Amino acid sequence: MSQPWTPLSSHAVLVARDDIDTDQIIPARFLTTTSRTGLGTHLFADWRYDADGSAKSEFELNAPSAAGARILVGGRNFGCGSSREHAPWALSDWGFRAVIASSFADIFRSNAHKNGVLTIALPDATLAATREALQIDPHAVITVDLPSQTVTLPGGIDVHFAIDQFSKRCLIDGLDELGALLAELPAIREWEAACGH
């Protein structure tokens, strides 16, 4: 269960790569936990740390400007690869509440929305402009207004983003889908009976 949504305004970490897969977000060797907390240390572990465990200064998450960021900006097809709930857990535990990309892998997007991490898909050109702005000023602030589905990008440009209404409601209220499913129990029982189960 996530926390109910609160207004989000933050600078962002830019990881300007396409096809960032869940094995990069959280390598499989860290999947031995079923706890949602503590995975932030392993977020992007293989890009973030050297073999001896020291932080790679060139990786974006290790830049001083990354501290306190609540928004991650990526590229195309963010979150592809293994279905892995630990991926949004790790992002969330590090502190991220939203990921902005030009597209998302379906399963990642659904896992993210179920775990309190909002995904915002922007048109390619808008994302490219945002990335440029963040390269110039890593402290530039992005504001997300989920109820109106608007993201305010560096430079004050408002862009509307799409999200299915069910995910939106769950994110805003901090709910998961179990409650919604339980409300459908009579219909589920009826269908099961019709199937002869």
Next chain:
Amino acid sequence: MLATQCLLQSKPKTMEVRVDGRLRPGVSAKDMILAIIAKIGVGGGTGHVIEYRGEAIRALDMEGRMTVCNMSIEAGARAGMIAPDMTTYAWLAGRDQAPSGDAWRDAMGRWHELATDDGATFDRSVVLDASEISPMITWGTNPGMAIPVDGRLPMSSELPDASNERAYAYMGLTPGQLLLGQPVDVVFVGSCTNGRLDDLRAAAGLMKGRRVASNTRMLVVPGSQRVKRDAEREGLADIFRAAGAEWRESGCSMCIAMNGDTVASGQYAVSTSNRNFEGRQGKGARTLLASPLTAAASAVAGMVADPRSLL
């Protein structure tokens, strides 16, 4: 799921991948799906469920169909499916959880209704010719970066973006080079993609009377305990052991660097699994995805090899 036996899903878009014609000898379901992903890209199926159709799909056995559907995720799709037919029913008949007697007849009737109608339209359609598909192998760090095993790696000028340069650097490969002849440190046959009995039969058939090259380590990991028992009963395990391969307990193993089965940094692994992302088989490991036949041929040669030369 436990509370309701239901999973909430939004209705996906539909995508048809039709593979006409027949596969050539030495070309398998794995090559077909790698060719499909190379064509549509790792995000090509995003938002869709893929239905695989056409003569070449119908001609696949169930295990080949599972290989194809398994890698739908690697094309970005939510799921992949193939309409039930006599091949499906023959595979299901007599299995542990399959209905029997009247219940079996009723079930077949219901399943038959699941098939897509003739003339149905899809949100997106892709068509391939099976006879044009070669044994495929990946060279990069996502499953869409695949070429025919005897082909050359794409030139930088043909590459759309910087992620390919990154892939070349990670893989230690050069644009324009051949993969054929690339020395291989590890060969892994197994995983949910290619750890079924038919996969092991294909690899064993090629390995029989041959040996794993001295510079190469080969692991064969059956997909389940049942597959392991069946393969041992058929003598497949003996063939692998006699060839110098390691015959292991079932599990995920080297597909995901589990149970201590990792590829060392900088080493090349020809793997029948489904994912070649950076670090997937171990930190710094360089994964080349291929079919069980191509994996077996590469184990024998100690380098990337075309299975058609050993059939």
